[in-house]
Amino acid sequence: MKKEELREIYKQKRIDLTEHEVASFQENIYQQIYNLDTSSVKNVHLFLSMRKFNEIDTQPIINFFRKKHIKIVVSRCNFKDDTLSHFYLEEDTVLELNKFGVPEPINAVEVDEKELDLIFVPLLISDELNYRVGYGKGYYDRFLSKCTDQAQFIGVNFFKPIYQIEDSNEFDIPLHQVIYPK
Secondary structure (H helix, E strand, O other), X not given: OOHHHHHHHHHHHHHHXXXXXXXXXXXXXXXXXXXXXXXXXXXXXXOOOOHHHOXXXXXXXXXXXXXXXXXXXXXXXXXXXXXEEEEEOOOOOOEEEOOOOOEEEOOOXXXXXXXXXXXXXXXXXXXXXXXXXXXXXXXXXXXXXXXXXXXXXXEEOOOOOEOOOOOOOOOOXXXXXXXXXX
């Protein structure tokens, strides 16, 4: 299937998940993340969840990394050029919703992409080659293309990868790993 069709199908599948399914899937995903070797990670980038789209709650992941004294980085959308800027998320960072309903920092210190060691990437579905379907604006592909070769990209999803996304292209950045409920 092609991205647009997959986007519609998996947006709906995620919205249709019950509270019990979401809680169970999240706990499974959290345990996999907690078991990752993060001994060399200094800065981890996380997305802040969009509740209206039933995205995984990233707050427990943030709390986990904070306890390990790993710095948390989150993004802010630049709507003029469809890029992301990145900022440290401290305990006192003020967040506000952007026009898409994404929580963003408004009083934080900016961080260059080259400083990021581990990036958790939101997605709707991925394939067995670790290509992903997101919301279709290309923000994350532009962001990931600026990271160092040593940075690790991990997708987080409620659904098992499909065989293939038919219309992946040269601008799509594959993930190093996808974590989903096993």
